[in-house]
Amino acid sequence: MISVFGSANMDLVAYVDKAPALGETVTGRAFRTIPGGKGANQAIAAARAGAEVIFVGAVGDDAFGPAMRATLEEAGVDVSHLRAIPGPSGIAHIVVDDRGGNSIIVVPGANGTIEGPTEAEAAAIGRTDAVLLQLELPMEAVVAAAVSAGGAEVVLTPAPARPLPAELLDAVDLIVPNEHEAAAITGRRDPAEALAALLERVPEAVITLGAEGALYGARGAEPVRVPAFAVEAVDTTAAGDTFVGALAVARGEGRPPAEALRFASAAAALSVQREGASTSMPARESIDAFLAA
Numbered sequence: 001m002i003s004v005f006g007s008a009n010m011d012l013v014a015y016v017d018k019a020p021a022l023g024e025t026v027t028g029r030a031f032r033t034i035p036g037g038k039g040a041n042q043a044i045a046a047a048r049a050g051a052e053v054i055f056v057g058a059v060g061d062d063a064f065g066p067a068m069r070a071t072l073e074e075a076g077v078d079v080s081h082l083r084a085i086p087g088p089s090g091i092a093h094i095v096v097d098d099r100g101g102n103s104i105i106v107v108p109g110a111n112g113t114i115e116g117p118t119e120a121e122a123a124a125i126g127r128t129d130a131v132l133l134q135l136e137l138p139m140e141a142v143v144a145a146a147v148s149a150g151g152a153e154v155v156l157t158p159a160p161a162r163p164l165p166a167e168l169l170d171a172v173d174l175i176v177p178n179e180h181e182a183a184a185i186t187g188r189r190d191p192a193e194a195l196a197a198l199l200e201r202v203p204e205a206v207i208t209l210g211a212e213g214a215l216y217g218a219r220g221a222e223p224v225r226v227p228a229f230a231v232e233a234v235d236t237t238a239a240g241d242t243f244v245g246a247l248a249v250a251r252g253e254g255r256p257p258a259e260a261l262r263f264a265s266a267a268a269a270l271s272v273q274r275e276g277a278s279t280s281m282p283a284r285e286s287i288d289a290f291l292a293a
């Protein structure tokens with residue numbers, strides 16, 4: 001079983017040919033509201049990839065709150081620890097261009113009110129195999145969840161990139177930055193050097209490299225490089241979240257690192273071929289079929 005302690009945002013997505021520069025107005029091709037947020041995304045990705053998942057987080061009392069709760073429930077995620085609090089839900093304002101690139105503004109809303117897991121939430125997290133954390137909640141809340149995770153393996157996606165307190169890193173078992181976040185954390189642009197620097201602080205790390213694949217390392221072991229699958233990307237929103245959710249599922253099933261990375265890469269490759277965040281995450285049957293093809 002996997003727990004996710006993190007954000008739920010409604011993604012407000014505008015599809016454009018070319019993203020506007022500051023001060024410029026462009027006409028978009030389409031607009032959609034899609035439940036997202038790194039926390040909810042990872043929860044949905046893990047549930048679709050075949051795990052039992054509980055999501056701990058908060059939505060507001062606006063129209064977006066019930067919509068996000070319903071989306072998590074439909075994906076099979078346990079929402080009994082999802083708080084509904086007065087005020088706006090978190091939103092992410094996303095621009096997707098015709099090459100599948102994206103830029104994102106996050107307004108935290110309800111996510112910003114979370115100070116840490118309650119006793120009951122921490123107990124629920126502690127009963128799971130792994131807790132997935134990201135940085136769209138206040139840092140104090142992320143630290144509190146990491147240090148109270150009990151028997152759960154702590155998996156951190158350090159995004160959006162922020163300085164990481166030592167207390168947090170001390171509690172992390174596996175960190176999964178993309179190459180930009182890895183460079184921001186370590187000051188090393190070269191992925192192999194960044195990986196070595198990360199492993200000085202945490203026992204295991206994966207650096208995702210977009211269409212170039214992913215690089216895994218554990219202390220005392222040779223790094224493992226896994227290529228991405230060659231697919232036509234239409235929207236890379238939540239590729240990383242899909243990757244982490246699926247990776248946690250494969251690890252939970254006891255798969256060795258190279259195999260777990262291949263499973264995660266397949267899930268992410270399927271997701272970049274579809275638009276949106278929660279709308280783009282593949283079901284277990286699709287991942288297995290893709291890997292068998």
Ligand code: ADP
Nearest residue numbers: 178208209210211213214228233239240265268
């Ligand atoms: P993030 O979405 O966090 O920026 P990345 O862009 O590194 O993360 O993507 C995460 C993973 O998704 C990659 O390691 C890769 O497996 C997969 N992926 C991303 N972009 C592509 C692509 N264009 N084609 C195939 N797989 C991709």
